[in-house]
Amino acid sequence: MGRWAVRITVVLVLLVGGLVRTVDSTGETLPGAGSLESRLIQVADEVAAQGSASGLQLADDLGVPVAAGRVRVVLQPAARTTGEARAAVAAVGGIVEAEAAGLVQALVPGRALRALPSLAGGAVVRAPLTPQPAAIAGEGVAFTKVDVWHRAGLNGSGIDVAVIDLGFAGLAARQAEGEVSTSAVLVDRCPGRWESTDHGVAVAEVVQEVAPGARLHLICVGTEIELALALDYVKANGIAIVNHSAVWFASSRGDGQGPPGTPEYTVAQAR
Known part of the structure; x- marks a missing residue:
């Protein structure tokens, strides 16, 4: 591949x-x-x-x-x-x-x-490894001055971006308000936990602000195995830009060389 x-x-x-x-x-x-x-x-x-x-x-x-x-x-x-x-x-x-x-x-x-x-x-x-949501820094457009690119017609159109997160509670409401595109592809790899947190929606909003023309793939995970399945989806769909704003504790030895099945290994396989 x-x-x-x-x-x-x-x-x-x-x-x-x-x-x-x-x-x-x-x-x-x-x-x-x-x-x-x-x-x-x-x-x-x-x-x-x-x-x-x-x-x-x-x-x-x-x-x-x-x-x-x-x-x-x-x-x-x-x-x-x-x-x-x-x-x-x-x-x-x-x-x-x-x-x-x-x-x-x-x-x-x-x-x-x-x-x-x-x-x-x-x-x-x-027990499965379970991640914790990372802090989200908003105001991405102003901070990066990406609006200059927007005015030049470069807004992420034609690009696919995956947001792998721990839940997307309140997504429909934010889509109705125009904060997240209704064209987003929803991928549930976290059975019964899609509504467990709104962290993923907040991340998706920031991504959408920076690249309003991009198509988002919102992928819910909650364990290391579900993260590996998310990577399978990313590869199968040729998605080259992925955000995973999460912190994994007790995952492996912490040097980027974790064994198969650990989040470190999954990240290494994605490169």
Whole structure:
């Protein structure tokens, strides 16, 4: 497909989270048992002791995403082959939401968390990485003096720009007010979370001010797997300009060389 000159604004900050190996009663690691993130162990124990509702509340308190009465997790198979992981999710009554870079994102019952690593053939099971919205600097036209280009007839016409963000709440209202073009292409890679924040709309407004003639592709993501799927869309549609105004904590070691599935790796693949 050739090299892609994709301009991405993203901050990746290193913060290592805890994973706990599955052990037997003697404290020995079980062969092929995989590992379960410590927060998920807490959730599993709470479900066992106090029930599902209490476990889901604890998950939310710990920053582990929940939806539809289940916990959102990422399975990282030992061999990066996802068939066994997908089968394990189905076996425990879970739902596979997305798959990319050898990782599987799923919603699973809290009661199934303990068993999931071994059922998935020794997979690492953890909460997904979740980004935080970055600050938005407005008044882009005045600051950059791009209005000079506008008066010369250069307004981004014929150019596609992707805005990969965490949500686009209030988009219809801003389109009705003429702040965001109604020709924008909407791409939902964040099931159930499109309205979670209006940050993406604010970013889109700034982009539209600077390049009023450009066609926007508004792509919603909320995990590292969804970010990888957004990149697939960007490449498939030949979009050379991308904005991702988000901060990813606990993503990798922070030197731009993250392994497959991390936001760093996705950004590197976009270049």
